Amino acid sequence: MVGGGSRQIFISYARSDAGRADQLVEGLRQLHYGAWLDQELTGGQAWWDVVLAQIRASSAVLVAVSPAALESVAVRREYEYGHAVGRPLLPVIVDNVRLEVLPSLLAPLQVVDYRQPDAKGAFALAAALANLPGPRALPQPLPDPPPVPISYLSGLKERSQAATLSMDEQLSLVTQLKVALGRASDQAAAEEVLRSLQRRHDLYQVSAREIESLLFSLDRQASPGSTEAVTSAPETGPGQDPRPSSDATTTQTAKAGNDPRLIHTLTGHRGLLGGVADVAFSPDGRLLASCGVSTDKSVRLWDPRHRHPATHLDRAH
Numbered sequence: 603m604v605g606g607g608s609r610q611i612f613i614s615y616a617r618s619d620a621g622r623a624d625q626l627v628e629g630l631r632q633l634h635y636g637a638w639l640d641q642e643l644t645g646g647q648a649w650w651d652v653v654l655a656q657i658r659a660s661s662a663v664l665v666a667v668s669p670a671a672l673e674s675v676a677v678r679r680e681y682e683y684g685h686a687v688g689r690p691l692l693p694v695i696v697d698n699v700r701l702e703v704l705p706s707l708l709a710p711l712q713v714v715d716y717r718q719p720d721a722k723g724a725f726a727l728a729a730a731l732a733n734l735p736g737p738r739a740l741p742q743p744l745p746d747p748p749p750v751p752i753s754y755l756s757g758l759k760e761r762s763q764a765a766t767l768s769m770d771e772q773l774s775l776v777t778q779l780k781v782a783l784g785r786a787s788d789q790a791a792a793e794e795v796l797r798s799l800q801r802r803h804d805l806y807q808v809s810a811r812e813i814e815s816l817l818f819s820l821d822r823q824a825s826p827g828s829t830e831a832v833t834s835a836p837e838t839g840p841g842q843d844p845r846p847s848s849d850a851t852t853t854q855t856a857k858a859g860n861d862p863r864l865i866h867t868l869t870g871h872r873g874l875l876g877g878v879a880d881v882a883f884s885p886d887g888r889l890l891a892s893c894g895v896s897t898d899k900s901v902r903l904w905d906p907r908h909r910h911p912a913t914h915l916d917r918a919h
Contacts, residue, residue: 611731612660612689613639614680615696616670617790622696623666625719630664633728650750657683658744661737662690665708668697670786672705676751681707686745688738692730755782755791762799772809775799780816793820 611630615623623639630637638656640649657663663684671677681691685707693708694716701713714730716723761767762775776799782792799805800813881892890904904911 609661609731610636610638610659612657612663612680612684613637613666614663614671614677614684615639615666616668616674616677616787618670618786619666619668619696620790622668626664626666626694626696626716629716629719629724629727630731632724633731635731647750650747653680654683654747657689658687658740660684660689662692662731662734664692664694666696667693667699667704667708667713668695668786669699670697670789672699672703673785673787678705679748679751683745683748687740690734690737692734694727694730755788755795758782759791759795759798762795762802767802767804769806769809772799772802772806773812776809776812776816780812783816783820793817 613623613626613630615626620641627637627639638660640653640656657680663681665671665677665681685691691708691711692714693704693711694714696716698717701709704713712730712733714723714726716727758775758778761771764771767775776796779792779796779799782788783796796813796816800810800817805813879893881890883890888905890906891901892904893901902911
């Protein structure tokens with residue numbers, strides 16, 4: 603039987619390649635290899651100590667090579683440490699890269715093309731694993747461990763969870779996260795922080811609109827041609843408080859660029875015309891007031907976040 607028996611493979615990968623890493627794990631298990639990969643987005647010293655211990659316990663370090671992995675400090679430190687403690691390295695291509703830009707430790711090695719996890723890729727992976735040399739005995743003393751690759755995004759995540767954030771602080775975070783979204787190695791982490799920031803109850807409208815625009819762009823990239831509705835915070839005029847509702851989902855139509863979309867219809871006004879004369883948000887953006895046309899004679903308050911009526915008042919004649 604072709605397989606790895608009890609051999610344990612450590613998989614080093616960039617977080618944006620998590621789906622491809624999962625495919626590698628499945629392929630390795632079908633070949634009867636054990637596989638370990640860490641699934642923590644970021645961590646501290648305790649997390650990093652576990653990662654290094656798993657590298658030392660492994661038979662080989664498989665490097666999932668992609669543009670994001672080549673930019674990742676964590677990936678580089680993992681395979682460099684694996685090399686230092688005598689673990690053979692196996693670079694496996696999971697996304698389009700130019701082989702001439704591979705780092706010096708990986709460039710001379712046999713490379714497996716696993717961009718398509720099909721039968722051909724599985725055979726190539728099995729052959730490469732079978733031809734790997736065994737791990738050397740751990741050096742004594744062990745080499746100095748590399749420092750924890752704490753991304754600056756960890757600091758941004760902590761800031762996004764602060765008890766209070768001013769509008770300037772929110773916009774500063776959004777700007778830095780927007781830059782991080784443009785880097786393949788940071789995109790997954792930046793998106794997570796951005797979505798966490800979006801859930802704040804004190805989010806200002808200007809921040810909410812910018813976040814929604816960024817996330818809408820990400821969703822469009824992930825699902826080209828998708829017509830899923832998006833949400834939008836109310837527009838803010840001069841002198842108005844820019845603070846929105848807690849998750850900034852308020853209006854009937856949402857704009858992403860020049861693409862208005864109906865996301866929800868609030869119903870309740872009645873009368874012969876059944877129309878709405880005017881709408882306005884409360885200063886804190888948490889309630890929406892609407893008044894019916896003359897045949898309705900009522901004012902209704904809505905909770906836009908949960909999309910249901912809060913109360914209604916009969917207007918004086």
